[in-house]
Amino acid sequence: MSPRIPWMLTCCGLLAACGSGSDLVGVRAATAVRDADDHVTVTAILTCVPRDGSLGGDCDADGEEHCVMATWDNGYSPSSTKSITSGVQCVTPPRVEGATVVIRSLDPVPRQGAFTIQLGFTPRVVIDSP
Amino acid sequence: MRRTVRGMWLALAAMGCGGEDLQAPDITSVQATRLEDGRVSLDVYVICAVLKGQRPADDDCGWPEDQPLCVDAAWHPAQDTTFSAPLFSQRTCEPAGTRIYRTMKVVSPDAVPVERGLRIRVQVDPRTTRFIIASP
Numbered sequence: 210m211s212p213r214i215p216w217m218l219t220c221c222g223l224l225a226a227c228g229s230g231s232d233l234v235g236v237r238a239a240t241a242v243r244d245a246d247d248h249v250t251v252t253a254i255l256t257c258v259p260r261d262g263s264l265g266g267d268c269d270a271d272g273e274e275h276c277v278m279a280t281w282d283n284g285y286s287p288s289s290t291k292s293i294t295s296g297v298q299c300v301t302p303p304r305v306e307g308a309t310v311v312i313r314s315l316d317p318v319p320r321q322g323a324f325t326i327q328l329g330f331t332p333r334v335v336i337d338s339p
Numbered sequence: 340m341r342r343t344v345r346g347m348w349l350a351l352a353a354m355g356c357g358g359e360d361l362q363a364p365d366i367t368s369v370q371a372t373r374l375e376d377g378r379v380s381l382d383v384y385v386i387c388a389v390l391k392g393q394r395p396a397d398d399d400c401g402w403p404e405d406q407p408l409c410v411d412a413a414w415h416p417a418q419d420t421t422f423s424a425p426l427f428s429q430r431t432c433e434p435a436g437t438r439i440y441r442t443m444k445v446v447s448p449d450a451v452p453v454e455r456g457l458r459i460r461v462q463v464d465p466r467t468t469r470f471i472i473a474s475p
Binding site: 233235236237238239240252254256258260262264307330331332333334335336337 | 361363390420421422460462464465466467468469470471472473
C-alpha cells in the first residue's frame with residue numbers, strides 16, 4: 210500500500226466529518242465497473258445526514274468542495290484490512306444530496322481475489338469490487 | 340510531514356472540529372444465504388463506531404436503551420444505479436439494551452428471484468456504513 214493512503218484517508222475522513230456544519234456529508238450508494246485496462250471506476254452518490262441520525266439533512270453546497278476517497282481492500286475488517294490501491298476525487302456540486310462523484314483506481318485491480326471498495330466516511334459505503 | 344499534520348489539526352480545531360464526540364451503531368459484515376424456500380437471510384454484525392472523538396466506543400454506543408435498534412435491507416435491480424427504487428425491503432428491529440454489539444438477522448419477506456445484478460443494500464444507521472452486496 211502506498212504510504213500516502215493512510216494520510217489521504219485521514220484527511221478525507223476529517224474533511225467529511227468537519228466540512229459541513231451540523232450535517233455529515235458522505236456516500237449513500239455506489240456502483241463499480243472494471244475498465245479495459247483493469248483499473249476500476251466507481252460512481253459514488255453523495256448524501257447529507259444530520260449529525261443526530263434523523264432524516265433529511267440540509268447540505269446546500271454553497272460552492273463547498275467535497276472529496277471522496279475510495280480504497281480497494283482485501284476484505285473488510287477495520288483492524289486487519291490491507292489496501293491495494295486507492296483513488297480520490299473532489300467535486301463542488303450545486304446540491305450535495307444525489308450528486309455523483311466518479312473515482313478511478315490509481316492502479317489496476319487484480320482479477321483474482323475478493324476485494325472490497327470502501328467509499329467515504331460518514332456515511333460510508335462498502336461494495337464488492339468487480 | 341509531522342509539521343504538516345500538526346498544522347492540519349490546528350486548522351481543524353480553528354474550524355470548530357474539536358467539539359463533541361460522536362458515535363453510532365455500524366456494520367462490519369453482512370453474510371447472505373439463500374434459504375430452501377427461496378427467501379434470503381442476512382446475518383448482520385453490528386458494532387459501535389466512533390465517528391468523532393475519543394476511542395474506545397461505549398458499550399451502549401450512546402443509544403437510548405428504550406429505543407429499538409433496526410437493520411434495514413433493500414433489494415435493488417441492476418438498472419437501479421441510484422439505489423432509489425428497491426424491489427422490496429425488510430426491516431428487523433430489536434430492543435437495544437445496554438450493549439450494541441450483536442449479530443442481527445434479516446430475512447426477505449418473500450422468495451427472492453435469482454436475477455443477475457440484483458443487489459442488497461444494508462444499513463443500521465444512516466450515519467455509518469451501508470453494505471452493498473450481490474443477492475445470492
